[in-house]
Amino acid sequence: MFDIGWTELLVIGIVALIVVGPKDLPGMFRTLGKFTARARNMAREFQRAMDQAADEAGVKDVASDLKKASNPMKAGMDAVKDVTKDMADWSPDDTPRAMGSETAKLAAERAEAARKIHEATARKEAERRTAAEAPAADATPAAPEADVASAAEPPETKAS
Numbered sequence: 001m002f003d004i005g006w007t008e009l010l011v012i013g014i015v016a017l018i019v020v021g022p023k024d025l026p027g028m029f030r031t032l033g034k035f036t037a038r039a040r041n042m043a044r045e046f047q048r049a050m051d052q053a054a055d056e057a058g059v060k061d062v063a064s065d066l067k068k069a070s071n072p073m074k075a076g077m078d079a080v081k082d083v084t085k086d087m088a089d090w091s092p093d094d095t096p097r098a099m100g101s102e103t104a105k106l107a108a109e110r111a112e113a114a115r116k117i118h119e120a121t122a123r124k125e126a127e128r129r130t131a132a133e134a135p136a137a138d139a140t141p142a143a144p145e146a147d148v149a150s151a152a153e154p155p156e157t158k159a160s
Contacts, residue, residue: 004012020028054060 016028017025
């Protein structure tokens, strides 16, 4: 409390022994102890009275609210609890179409746009495939067919 070390206490004891004398020193310490005990009792009583007044005024409630507000971890958990409270009643049947909200309209529009994109992609892919197959059919050389036809003819006609 007063931040007095052992060396300071030893110096105070030696000075008290010299000033008061060895005969009256125990009585002085007894009186000092009684005075210290009375001071402590008065401080405790004052503290109890202040605590009681604070309880009646609701200071503890305000202090606990301030502690809760200043604790970011607690505040974050409260926010998570608030969000999950709404999700506790959720079921898979609560689809946007069943709810009939703006979300349902947006979901329907997005589904229609996705369907159109898929159809356009499939059409382009079909066009690409037919374009890739058409040059392959036109690019077959005529010479090998002629060789096949000439190989099928008898050798006599070939000589003439």
